[in-house]
Amino acid sequence: MEVKTTGWIIIAVLLLSVIFTGFSRSSNPISGNAVNNGKLDTTGWTENEKMNYDMHGTIPARVKGSSQSSGSGMVGGC
Numbered sequence: 001m002e003v004k005t006t007g008w009i010i011i012a013v014l015l016l017s018v019i020f021t022g023f024s025r026s027s028n029p030i031s032g033n034a035v036n037n038g039k040l041d042t043t044g045w046t047e048n049e050k051m052n053y054d055m056h057g058t059i060p061a062r063v064k065g066s067s068q069s070s071g072s073g074m075v076g077g078c
Helices: 002-027 047-056
Strands: none
Touching: none
């Protein structure tokens, strides 16, 4: 019985940490000077980079402060 309770506690802690991480990342996916009034500064981006951001939500790796540790680099992607 004790093993079952411990398992449920571990699952609950993992679930809460995933939810917390999701909310904290979605509130500000890019930090630094790249965000101005809630919109990304796309000056200096190529037309292809702008299209990829508009259509897929991908942010170029060279953008300061972008988080590539998640793997995809997408903002609310598909």
